[in-house]
Amino acid sequence: AQSVTQLDSQVPVFEEAPVELRCNYSSSVSVYLFWYVQYPNQGLQLLLKYLSGSTLVESINGFEAEFNKSQTSFHLRKPSVHISDTAEYFCAVSDHGDYKLSFGAGTTVTVRA
Amino acid sequence: DTAVSQTPKYLVTQMGNDKSIKCEQNLGHDTMYWYKQDSKKFLKIMFSYNNKELIINETVPNRFSPKSPDKAHLNLHINSLELGDSAVYFCASRQGTNTEAFFGQGTRLTVV
Numbered sequence: 708a709q710s711v712t713q714l715d716s717q718v719p720v721f722e723e724a725p726v727e728l729r730c731n732y733s734s735s736v737s738v739y740l741f742w743y744v745q746y747p748n749q750g751l752q753l754l755l756k757y758l759s760g761s762t763l764v765e766s767i768n769g770f771e772a773e774f775n776k777s778q779t780s781f782h783l784r785k786p787s788v789h790i791s792d793t794a795e796y797f798c799a800v801s802d803h804g805d806y807k808l809s810f811g812a813g814t815t816v817t818v819r820a
Numbered sequence: 821d822t823a824v825s826q827t828p829k830y831l832v833t834q835m836g837n838d839k840s841i842k843c844e845q846n847l848g849h850d851t852m853y854w855y856k857q858d859s860k861k862f863l864k865i866m867f868s869y870n871n872k873e874l875i876i877n878e879t880v881p882n883r884f885s886p887k888s889p890d891k892a893h894l895n896l897h898i899n900s901l902e903l904g905d906s907a908v909y910f911c912a913s914r915q916g917t918n919t920e921a922f923f924g925q926g927t928r929l930t931v932v
Contacts (some may be wrong), residue, residue, distance in 0.1 A: 739917075739918060741920055743923075745861075749925060749926075750824075750910060750923040750924055750925040750926050751863075751910070751912075751923040752923075753920045753922075756920050758918060758919075795861055797863065801917065803917070803918070804917055805917055806851055806868055806870060806875055806876060806914075806917055807865060807868070807876055808853070808865070808912075808914070808921055809865065810855075810862075810863040812860075812861070812862050813861045813862070813863075815861075
């Protein structure tokens with residue numbers, strides 16, 4: 708069975724500064740990895756995903772994440788954040804062939820001017 | 821055109837009541853889920869159906885009963901509501917196991 712650990716519960720950051728959100732997973736098999744974003748009072752939206760191929764994946768709004776199999780990590784980064792990036796970010800994992808999608812506890816990102 | 825829609829968006833009810841939340845997806849996906857998000861934002865999977873068949877049933881009180889009349893719909897019925905059932909309930913759908921899940925906007929349930 709898979710599990711996810713998000714190492715930072717809250718990350719305050721200034722506008723235009725870089726941010727990194729850490730995610731580690733545990734699984735005995737190959738996995739698919741996802742980052743979701745939740746804005747206040749909204750549902751979850753997919754930010755980016757790793758299914759196969761290149762270990763570096765990017766989103767259209769400047770986020771990127773790198774799958775590191777040896778370290779079982781999928782950290783999320785953005786070189787320069789905006790006020791509008793203030794949200795809750797969730798890392799999720801699914802074992803290959805498994806319908807179960809498990810989420811980490813979430814990281815609250817607060818961007819200040 | 822909303823992909824995954826839940827009704828109602830807000831639900832306030834008294835302890836002991838029975839209530840239902842409905843979910844519909846128009847994506848043609850074969851799998852649907854119910855998640856519970858508590859006050860600390862933690863997302864816990866509750867149930868999943870694949871083509872109307874229950875495939876995931878986590879440790880959830882049996883007061884919670886999902887029903888899937890067809891693969892586009894997954895409803896959640898809750899009997900004898902308790903204060904601890906207050907949370908945001910999210911419906912999601914997914915095609916197969918090698919793709920992402922799409923989430924509804926959530927139903928905020930408040931038990932008073």
